[in-house]
Amino acid sequence: xxxxxxxxxQISVLCSALLLAYLLDAPNRExxxxxxxxxxxxxxxxxxxxxxVQAWVTFFAGIVLYHSLPSHIFGYLQGxxxxxxxxxxxxxxxxxxxxxxxxxxxxxxxxxxxxxMMILLFTLTGTVLNEIVFEPKIxxxxxxxxxxxxxxxxxxxxxxxxxxxxxxxxxxxxLRRVFRRLHSASVFLNLSGxxxxxxxxxxxxxxxxxx
Numbered sequence: 001x002x003x004x005x006x007x008x009x010q011i012s013v014l015c016s017a018l019l020l021a022y023l024l025d026a027p028n029r030e031x032x033x034x035x036x037x038x039x040x041x042x043x044x045x046x047x048x049x050x051x052x053v054q055a056w057v058t059f060f061a062g063i064v065l066y067h068s069l070p071s072h073i074f075g076y077l078q079g080x081x082x083x084x085x086x087x088x089x090x091x092x093x094x095x096x097x098x099x100x101x102x103x104x105x106x107x108x109x110x111x112x113x114x115x116x117m118m119i120l121l122f123t124l125t126g127t128v129l130n131e132i133v134f135e136p137k138i139x140x141x142x143x144x145x146x147x148x149x150x151x152x153x154x155x156x157x158x159x160x161x162x163x164x165x166x167x168x169x170x171x172x173x174x175l176r177r178v179f180r181r182l183h184s185a186s187v188f189l190n191l192s193g194x195x196x197x198x199x200x201x202x203x204x205x206x207x208x209x210x211x
Contacts, residue, residue, distance in 0.1 A: 126190070
C-alpha cells in the first residue's frame with residue numbers, strides 16, 4: 001500500500017473520529033449509551049480483526065504456501081500479499097488507537113490506560129515501519145536475487161533455493177546478506193506486534209461482561 005494511500009486512510013479515520021467525538025459530546029443526547037457501545041464495538045472489531053489476520057498470515061498461510069509453491073512463485077505471491085497485509089494492519093491499528101482515545105479520555109487515564117496506549121502505539125509503529133520501510137526494500141532485493149537465480153536455472157523447485165550454486169557471485173551473496181538482515185528485522189517487528197496485540201486482547205477480555 002502506497003504511502004499516499006496511508007495518508008488518505010489517516011485523514012479518513014481522523015474525520016470519522018471527529019464525527020464520533022461530536023456525537024459523544026453532544027449535550028442532552030438520548031443515545032449516549034448507543035454511541036459508547038458503537039465506539040467499543042469498533043475498537044474490539046479493529047483489534048480482533050488485526051489479531052486474526054496476523055495469526056493467519058504469520059503462522060498458517062506463509063508456511064503452507066512455502067511448502068506448496070515453487071520458490072519464485074511463492075516469493076512473487078508474498079510480494080503481492082504483504083503490502084496489503086501491512087497496509088490493512090496500519091489502518092486497523094490506527095483505528096484501534098482512535099477508538100481507544102474516544103472511549104478513554106486522557107483526563108481520566110490511569111497506569112492501565114497509559115500502558116494499553118503504549119502497547120497500541122508500539123503495534124502501530126512496527127506495522128507502519130514494515131509497510132513503508134522494510135517491505136518495499138525486501139521486495140526490491142528479492143526481485144534482484146530472483147533475476148540472478150533464473151540466470152542459473154534456479155527458482156522452480158519447491159522450498160528453499162540452493163544458494164551454493166551462486167556463492168561465486170559476490171553481488172548475489174551481498175544481496176542475500178542484506179535481505180536476511182531486513183527480513184529478520186521485519187519478522188521481529190511483526191512478531192513483537194502480534195505479542196503486543198495479544199496483550200491488549202487479553203486486557204479487553206478481562207473487561208468483558210459475563211456471557
